[in-house]
Amino acid sequence: MEEQLKIDFEKLLEKSNFSKKNIEIKRKNFNNFIEKGFPNKREENWKFSDLNQIISKNIKNLSFYNDLSKPNKIDQSTFIAGLEHNKLIFVNGRIEKIEFDYEEKNNIEILDDLVLEKPNNANNSLLFLNNAFVSKFFKLIVKKNYSLKKPLVIYNITNKDLVSKSVNLKFDILLEENSSLKLIEFSNDKSTTNFININYNFDVQKNSILKNYKIDNNSNSNIKYYFNNISQDTNSVSEIFLLSSGSEFIKNEINCNLNGKYASAFVNGVFLLNGSKHHEIKTNINHLVENTKSYQLIKSVLEDESKAVYQGKIFVDSKAQKTDGYQLSKAILLNENTEFNAKPELEIYADDVKCSHGSSSGSLNEDSIFYLMSRGLNYKEAKKLLINGFLLDVVEKITDSEIKNLIKNIMSLKQ
Amino acid sequence: MREKQIDKLKDYKYGFTTDIENIRAPKGLNKEVIEFISKAKKEPKWMLDWRMKAFERLKNLKEPNWQKPKYPKIDYQDIYYYSAPKSTSEKPKNIDELDPKLLETYKKLGIPLQEQQRLNGIAVDAVFDSVSVATTFKDKLNEVGVIFCSISEAIQKHPELVKKYIGSVIPLTDHYFATLNSAVFTDGSFVYIPPGVRCPMELSTYFRINASQTGQFERTLIIADKGSYVSYLEGCTAPMRDENQLHAANVELVALDDAEIKYSTVQNWYPGDEDGKGGIYNFVTKRGLCKGINSKISWTQVETGSAITWKYPSCILQGDNSIGEFYSIAITNNHQKADTGTKMIHLGKNTKSKIISKGISAGFSDMTYRGLVDISSKAKNSTNYTQCDSLLMGNKCGAHTVPYIKNKNPESNIAHEATTSKISEEQLHYCQQRGLNPEEAVGLIVNGFCKEVLQQLPMEFAVEAQKLVGISLEGSVG
Amino acid sequence: MLKIKNLKADIDSKSILNNFNLEIKPGEVHAIMGPNGSGKSTLSNILSGKKGYKVSGEVLFENKNLFELETEERAHKGIFLAFQYPLEIPGVNTNIFLKTSLNAIRKANGEKELDAIEFLKLVKLKAKNLKFDEEKLNRQLNVGFSGGEKKKNEILQMSILNPKLSILDETDSGLDIDALKTVAAGVNSLRKNDNSFLIITHYQRLLDYIKPDYVHVLMNGKIIKSGGPELALELENKGYENFN
Incomplete structure (x- = not known):
C-alpha cells in the first residue's frame, strides 16, 4: 500500500x-x-x-x-x-x-x-x-x-x-x-x-x-x-x-471542548444495523470550566451479525466545578451473532460535580412481546412496536420539530 | 469561625519494624536465586522445573504499561527475593516453640497466635516476609478433612493437588507480574475443602512484610471440592519505610460443582508518607475459576493501603449457573494511586455476575475503577449488574471509571451504572448539628456510602474495616 | 438563655437579616412568623452554624458568644435544630446515627456514653411516646421516609438529645393533622422550666397545639411586631400583606 x-x-x-x-x-x-x-x-x-x-x-x-x-x-x-x-x-x-x-x-x-x-x-x-x-x-x-x-x-x-x-x-x-x-x-x-x-x-x-x-x-x-x-x-x-x-463501517468521533461557562453539549445517536455492519461512536466531552453541561444518549438495535460500539468519555478538569455530565447507552441484540461493546468512561478531577453513566444491553423483553400479542398483534408487529418505542425516545430529543419529523419519516417511526 | 487544628499526619499504627535475624537469598533475579528458594523450601524437582519455565518465559515479557498509575522503573536485580527469620529455617512443630519476637509481632498486629489467645472461630496462617511461620487450628480442621497449611508444606505433602491446580487459573505465561511470581513465589496459603464439607471456621492469612529491600511474592491456592463452602480472609501490613517495596502475589481459586468460595481482603500495606515517599507497590493477580456447575466465587476487598494498588480480582464463570461477585471499597489519600476493579468472564449458560465498587479519593490521590464484563456467545441467559460509585474529597484528586462491556449474546443482559459525587455541605451540616465533629461526620457518611460492601465482610472484619475507612481519610477534611 | 443583638446577615452580598433582636429566657416558647423570604430559615441556619453567611452583631447563648463555636460545639451546648428539610444520608442506619450523635454530645459534656442496650431502651421509650414506628429506626437515615416521617424523626431526635434550646424550622409544613398533633404533643412533653423553644412557622395552625409565650412577626429581615399568642390570630386574619 x-x-x-x-x-x-x-x-x-x-x-x-x-x-x-x-x-x-x-x-x-x-x-x-x-x-x-x-x-x-x-x-x-x-x-x-x-x-x-x-x-x-x-x-x-x-x-x-x-x-x-x-x-x-x-x-x-x-x-x-x-x-x-x-x-x-x-x-x-x-x-x-x-x-x-x-x-x-x-x-x-x-x-x-x-x-x-x-x-x-x-x-x-x-x-x-x-x-x-x-x-x-x-x-x-x-x-x-x-x-x-x-x-x-x-x-x-x-x-x-x-x-x-x-x-x-x-x-x-x-x-x-x-x-x-x-x-x-x-x-x-x-x-x-x-x-x-x-x-x-x-x-x-x-x-x-x-x-x-x-x-x-x-x-x-x-x-x-x-x-x-x-x-x-x-x-x-x-x-x-x-x-x-x-x-458497512462508520466510526464517528466527537471531541467537544466546553471552554466557556454555561456551555452545553448534547449527543444523541441511534445505531440501526443489520448484515455484517459495524459502527462505532466515540465521544470525548471535555468539561474545562465551571458550570458546563453534557448529555449523551445512544441506542442500538442490532440484527444479523452486526456490531455496535460506544466509547463515551466525560472528562472533568479540576477547574470545572458544578459540571453536570450524563451518559446512557442501551442496546437491543436481536440475533445470536450480534455484538455490543461499550466503554463508558469518566475521568474526573473536580469534586463538586454531578456525573453519571449507565449502559445496558440485552434482548427484547419477551414479556412485553407476549403482552402485545395477547392484545392481538402478531410477533413481528409486536417486535416492531417495541423497537420503535425504544428508538423514539432518542429521536424525541431532537429540538427542531421540522427535522425531527423528517428523521422520524426516514426511520419510519411515524405513528 | 475558629480555625480547627487538624493533625494532617496520618497515623499508620502498623508501621513498626521487628528486629529479627534473617536468612536471605542473595539479591537479584537469576537461576541461582530460584534454585535457592526451591531448595530452602525443600521442593521436589517438578516444582523447580515449573519455576524455571516461568523464569524462561519472563525473559520475553514486558511490564504492562496501560494502567493509569505510572511508577518509577523497578530494578529487579536490586531486590531480595527471599527473606526468612533465621529461627524458622526449621519450621517449629508447635506454636509455643516459635521465636517470641514473632509471637510479639503478631500480637501487636492484633493477631495473637498462641493457643489461649487465638481469635475465636478463625484459623490463621501467618506469613512473615517469605515464609509461613505458623498456622493455627490445624488439627481441628484436619478432623473434617480440611487442609489448611502453607503452600510450601502443601507442595511436599499434597503434591497431587498442587500439581493439578497450580497455574490452572492463572497460566504460567499470563502477564509479567504473574509470571514473575510463578518463578520466585515464596510462601502463601493452601486450602483444600473436601466434597460436601462446610468449613467450620473462617480461614485467614495474615501477610506481613518486615525486612527492607525485600519483595513479597506470595502464592495462594484455594480449592473447594464439590458441594463445599469456605470463607477466607487476608490481611496485610508492612513497616513504614521510605523505599518502595514490591508485593506481587498470585491468588488462584477453584470452585467445583456446587461449591462456594468467599474471599475477603483487608489490604492495609504501608501507603507511603504524606508526601508520597515510600510505600508498597501492590501488584496482585487474583483470579477465580467457577469450574463446576452452580459454583460461586465472591470477592470482597477493602483497599486502603499501598502507594500503588493495581489489582483486578476476577471470575471466570465456566460452569453453567455459576455466580461471580465483586464487592470493593478502595480509598486513596495523600499521594496514593489505585487502579482496581474486576473481570467477569461469562462462558457458561445462566451465569450471573454482580459488581459493586465504591471508590473514595482524597488529598492528591488518584483512583481508577477498571473493569471488564464479557459475555460470550455461548453464555446464554446470563446477566451482569455493575454499580460503580465514586466520592471525591477536594479538587486535587481524581476519580475515574473505565468499564469495558462486551455482550455477544442476545439472550443475556448487562446493566451498568456509575455515579460521581461529593459529600454535600448540607449532609455535613446536619451531622454537625447533631454534635459530630467534621471528621466523625465524614467517617459516618463515607461508611454509609460503603455500606453495601462492608456488609459482605465477616462480622469481625467489618468492624475493623469500618474503623480503617475512617482512619484512612484522616486529614482530608477541615 | 439566648440573646440576639443587632444581628445582620448577608449572603452573596444580599442582606437577609438586619438589625434583628431577640431574647429568649429559660422555659419560654417563642414563635417567629413571617412570609416567604423574610429571613426565617436564615435565622435557624445562623443559629446552628451553617457556613456561607456573612454575619455581624452579637448572639449569646448562655452568655457565650455563639459565633466562636463550631456547629457541633453548639450542639454539645444544647442547641438543636429540627430541619425544615431533614437530610437523607444513604447507608447510615438511623439508630447508629442517633447513638453516635447522643454519645458525642454526652462525651463533650463529660457524661458517660451509653452502651447499645441502654441506648436501645431509651430509643424504644421515646419512639413509643411519639408513635414512631420502631422498624424505621433500622432503616437508612431518612431514606425512603415520607415527609411526615422525616419530621417526626426530627422530633424523636430532639426528645432523645434533650436540648436546652430547640429551634423548629417549619416543622409543621407537610404534616397532616394527625401527625401535627403527635409532633405538638412531643414538643409539649419536652417543655420544662429550663428548656426553651423557638418555633419558626408560616401558619398559626401549629400554635393551636403548642401555645407560645411570645409571637414575633418577621418581615424583611427584622422583627416588626411582638406580642402574645393573640398576635398570631390577628396575623392569620389579616394576612401578611395587610399587616403593616
Whole structure:
C-alpha cells in the first residue's frame, strides 16, 4: 500500500494547484501517515474496531488519487423532499453546487482557499491522511447575530463510478457570537468499497447554537470515518444527532471542548444495523470550566451479525466545578451473532460535580412481546412496536420539530 | 469561625519494624536465586522445573504499561527475593516453640497466635516476609478433612493437588507480574475443602512484610471440592519505610460443582508518607475459576493501603449457573494511586455476575475503577449488574471509571451504572448539628456510602474495616 | 438563655437579616412568623452554624458568644435544630446515627456514653411516646421516609438529645393533622422550666397545639411586631400583606 500511497500523493501534487505553504504542510502530514498507517486494535481508541483490518478485508486495491477535474451529474432524486433548505452538494468528493437561496448573502461567507493546519499533536493518523490528500478545504462563517433562516444540508453523494477510492473532505464552520445554524449532513451512496474520511471543525462562539444532524441511512459497502471537533464558548449550545445505519463501517468521533461557562453539549445517536455492519461512536466531552453541561444518549438495535460500539468519555478538569455530565447507552441484540461493546468512561478531577453513566444491553423483553400479542398483534408487529418505542425516545430529543419529523419519516417511526 | 487544628499526619499504627535475624537469598533475579528458594523450601524437582519455565518465559515479557498509575522503573536485580527469620529455617512443630519476637509481632498486629489467645472461630496462617511461620487450628480442621497449611508444606505433602491446580487459573505465561511470581513465589496459603464439607471456621492469612529491600511474592491456592463452602480472609501490613517495596502475589481459586468460595481482603500495606515517599507497590493477580456447575466465587476487598494498588480480582464463570461477585471499597489519600476493579468472564449458560465498587479519593490521590464484563456467545441467559460509585474529597484528586462491556449474546443482559459525587455541605451540616465533629461526620457518611460492601465482610472484619475507612481519610477534611 | 443583638446577615452580598433582636429566657416558647423570604430559615441556619453567611452583631447563648463555636460545639451546648428539610444520608442506619450523635454530645459534656442496650431502651421509650414506628429506626437515615416521617424523626431526635434550646424550622409544613398533633404533643412533653423553644412557622395552625409565650412577626429581615399568642390570630386574619 505504501507504494500506491506515494504514487498517488505525487500525482495529486502534480495535478493540483496547491500553495507552497500547503504543499509543505501536506508533505509533513503525508510522512506522518506513512509512519503510522491505518489505526489498528492495539491502539486503545481502536480496540473494538480494527480499521486496518477492516480496510484490508473490505477494500481491494485502495487508491488515494481521485480525479476531480470533471463535474459529476447531480442525482436530484436524492434531495430531501418537503424541507426548504440550503445546499452544499458533493458528488464523489467533488464540490458541485453551493446554494444559499434562503439567506442574506452578506451574513454568510464561504472560503475554500485556506492554509492547512500543521500536523496536530493529537497523533490521529486519519487526520494526517485527510490533510495530506484533501483537495479543497472549506470554511463556512456565519456572521455575528445571524441565524440561518433554513437548514443547510451538506449532501455527500457517491455514485457507481467511485470504486475503492480514499475520499477526504474537510470543513471548518465558525459560528460567530449570537449566531445559529442547523446543519444536516446527508449521505447517499451508490458507490462501492471506498474509504471516506471527513473532518469537521466547529467553532461555536458566545451565545451561539449549533444543531448538527448526521444521517447515514442507505445501505452501502463504504467504510467511513468522521472526526468532529467542537469548541464551545460561553453560553453556547451544540446538539448532535446521529443516525448511523447505512454504511458497512462508520466510526464517528466527537471531541467537544466546553471552554466557556454555561456551555452545553448534547449527543444523541441511534445505531440501526443489520448484515455484517459495524459502527462505532466515540465521544470525548471535555468539561474545562465551571458550570458546563453534557448529555449523551445512544441506542442500538442490532440484527444479523452486526456490531455496535460506544466509547463515551466525560472528562472533568479540576477547574470545572458544578459540571453536570450524563451518559446512557442501551442496546437491543436481536440475533445470536450480534455484538455490543461499550466503554463508558469518566475521568474526573473536580469534586463538586454531578456525573453519571449507565449502559445496558440485552434482548427484547419477551414479556412485553407476549403482552402485545395477547392484545392481538402478531410477533413481528409486536417486535416492531417495541423497537420503535425504544428508538423514539432518542429521536424525541431532537429540538427542531421540522427535522425531527423528517428523521422520524426516514426511520419510519411515524405513528 | 475558629480555625480547627487538624493533625494532617496520618497515623499508620502498623508501621513498626521487628528486629529479627534473617536468612536471605542473595539479591537479584537469576537461576541461582530460584534454585535457592526451591531448595530452602525443600521442593521436589517438578516444582523447580515449573519455576524455571516461568523464569524462561519472563525473559520475553514486558511490564504492562496501560494502567493509569505510572511508577518509577523497578530494578529487579536490586531486590531480595527471599527473606526468612533465621529461627524458622526449621519450621517449629508447635506454636509455643516459635521465636517470641514473632509471637510479639503478631500480637501487636492484633493477631495473637498462641493457643489461649487465638481469635475465636478463625484459623490463621501467618506469613512473615517469605515464609509461613505458623498456622493455627490445624488439627481441628484436619478432623473434617480440611487442609489448611502453607503452600510450601502443601507442595511436599499434597503434591497431587498442587500439581493439578497450580497455574490452572492463572497460566504460567499470563502477564509479567504473574509470571514473575510463578518463578520466585515464596510462601502463601493452601486450602483444600473436601466434597460436601462446610468449613467450620473462617480461614485467614495474615501477610506481613518486615525486612527492607525485600519483595513479597506470595502464592495462594484455594480449592473447594464439590458441594463445599469456605470463607477466607487476608490481611496485610508492612513497616513504614521510605523505599518502595514490591508485593506481587498470585491468588488462584477453584470452585467445583456446587461449591462456594468467599474471599475477603483487608489490604492495609504501608501507603507511603504524606508526601508520597515510600510505600508498597501492590501488584496482585487474583483470579477465580467457577469450574463446576452452580459454583460461586465472591470477592470482597477493602483497599486502603499501598502507594500503588493495581489489582483486578476476577471470575471466570465456566460452569453453567455459576455466580461471580465483586464487592470493593478502595480509598486513596495523600499521594496514593489505585487502579482496581474486576473481570467477569461469562462462558457458561445462566451465569450471573454482580459488581459493586465504591471508590473514595482524597488529598492528591488518584483512583481508577477498571473493569471488564464479557459475555460470550455461548453464555446464554446470563446477566451482569455493575454499580460503580465514586466520592471525591477536594479538587486535587481524581476519580475515574473505565468499564469495558462486551455482550455477544442476545439472550443475556448487562446493566451498568456509575455515579460521581461529593459529600454535600448540607449532609455535613446536619451531622454537625447533631454534635459530630467534621471528621466523625465524614467517617459516618463515607461508611454509609460503603455500606453495601462492608456488609459482605465477616462480622469481625467489618468492624475493623469500618474503623480503617475512617482512619484512612484522616486529614482530608477541615 | 439566648440573646440576639443587632444581628445582620448577608449572603452573596444580599442582606437577609438586619438589625434583628431577640431574647429568649429559660422555659419560654417563642414563635417567629413571617412570609416567604423574610429571613426565617436564615435565622435557624445562623443559629446552628451553617457556613456561607456573612454575619455581624452579637448572639449569646448562655452568655457565650455563639459565633466562636463550631456547629457541633453548639450542639454539645444544647442547641438543636429540627430541619425544615431533614437530610437523607444513604447507608447510615438511623439508630447508629442517633447513638453516635447522643454519645458525642454526652462525651463533650463529660457524661458517660451509653452502651447499645441502654441506648436501645431509651430509643424504644421515646419512639413509643411519639408513635414512631420502631422498624424505621433500622432503616437508612431518612431514606425512603415520607415527609411526615422525616419530621417526626426530627422530633424523636430532639426528645432523645434533650436540648436546652430547640429551634423548629417549619416543622409543621407537610404534616397532616394527625401527625401535627403527635409532633405538638412531643414538643409539649419536652417543655420544662429550663428548656426553651423557638418555633419558626408560616401558619398559626401549629400554635393551636403548642401555645407560645411570645409571637414575633418577621418581615424583611427584622422583627416588626411582638406580642402574645393573640398576635398570631390577628396575623392569620389579616394576612401578611395587610399587616403593616
